[in-house]
Amino acid sequence: QQQVKQSPQSLIVQKGGISIINCAYENTAFDYFPWYQQFPGKGPALLIAIRPDVSEKKEGRFTISFNKSAKQFSLHIMDSQPGDSATYFCAASMWNAGNMLTFGGGTRLMVKP
Amino acid sequence: NAGVTQTPKFQVLKTGQSMTLQCAQDMNHNSMYWYRQDPGMGLRLIYYSASEGTTDKGEVPNGYNVSRLNKREFSLRLESAAPSQTSVYFCASSTDRGSGAQYFGPGTRLLVL
Numbered sequence: 366q367q368q369v370k371q372s373p374q375s376l377i378v379q380k381g382g383i384s385i386i387n388c389a390y391e392n393t394a395f396d397y398f399p400w401y402q403q404f405p406g407k408g409p410a411l412l413i414a415i416r417p418d419v420s421e422k423k424e425g426r427f428t429i430s431f432n433k434s435a436k437q438f439s440l441h442i443m444d445s446q447p448g449d450s451a452t453y454f455c456a457a458s459m460w461n462a463g464n465m466l467t468f469g470g471g472t473r474l475m476v477k478p
Numbered sequence: 479n480a481g482v483t484q485t486p487k488f489q490v491l492k493t494g495q496s497m498t499l500q501c502a503q504d505m506n507h508n509s510m511y512w513y514r515q516d517p518g519m520g521l522r523l524i525y526y527s528a529s530e531g532t533t534d535k536g537e538v539p540n541g542y543n544v545s546r547l548n549k550r551e552f553s554l555r556l557e558s559a560a561p562s563q564t565s566v567y568f569c570a571s572s573t574d575r576g577s578g579a580q581y582f583g584p585g586t587r588l589l590v591l
Contacts, residue, residue: 374518399579408482408568408582409521454520464509464572465536466580468520 368392369457371469378476384442386472388455391436395457399466400429400440403452412453413440445476480504482583484569490589491559499554499586501569509572510552511536511580512544514565521568527552559590 371388378384390398399414415422415429415438422429428441442449455469485500503510508529513521523536527546541563543555552571556563566587570580 369520371520401582406584408570408584410582411579414579456520464580465511465523465526466521467537468522470518470520 368467369455369469371455371472373472374470375473376475378445378474380445380447380476380478382445382476384440384445384449384474384476386440386453386455386474387437388439388469389435389437390457390467392457392459392467393436394459395467397458397464398429398431398438399456399458400427401454401456401468403454403471409454442474445474447476447478450474450476482569482571482581484567484583484586486586487584488587488589490591491556492591493560495559496555496557497559497588498556499567499569499588500551501553501583502551503569503571503581504550505571505573505581506549507571507573507581508549510546511570511572512542512552512554513568513570514538514563515568515585516565524554524567556588559588561590564588564590 400412401409402412403409426443431438453472456466458466482503511526512524515521522538525544527533530549545553568585569583572580
């Protein structure tokens with residue numbers, strides 16, 4: 366049972382465009398929603414994260430939008446750059462359950478110059 | 479400050495062989511985790527350790543054992559490798575539950591023939 370569903374599986378965006386990746390979760394007990402960025406041959410690295418008490422969090426060109434009632438959250442990359450080409454994973458965890466992350470399936474982003 | 483280190487980087491095993499994947503962190507984190515990454519399935523938690531001396535099963539523990547040797551080190555053992563265990567294995571660590579962020583190592587690529 367996949368508790369966190371991520372879409373699309375792959376995404377191609379032109380340089381300067383907006384990249385949007387969506388995730389949906391099932392477990393309403395989740396209370397921490399991070400996004401990880403992974404380059405080929407490397408481990409995932411935390412990009413940005415949000416807790417359900419806010420609807421949006423922005424860090425530079427990266428924004429998380431969170432819709433608690435719909436159990437959905439998304440990552441927006443503004444002014445996408447070729448250096449943003451990577452695989453992005455959404456995840457969710459419960460504060461009081463050892464911070465174990467449940468990951469989405471990943472989105473491979475390619476930003477064309 | 480190396481963060482999370484993993485050895486080996488790459489390993490080929492024959493079915494039935496055993497091996498231990500090593501992980502160490504120098505960030506004084508209490509919690510450590512082992513994940514496997516397969517195409518299209520994101521990362522799935524194998525085992526985790528909330529503190530030295532404790533370990534718990536994750537989503538996919540069958541065929542694996544772990545040892546939390548001390549606060550720094552967390553090893554993953556395959557007693558009798560199977561082709562289904564061909565994957566990329568990542569170790570991660572995190573501080574207390576407050577931050578939620580997990581820090582990943584560079585991964586071990588395992589091929590079981």
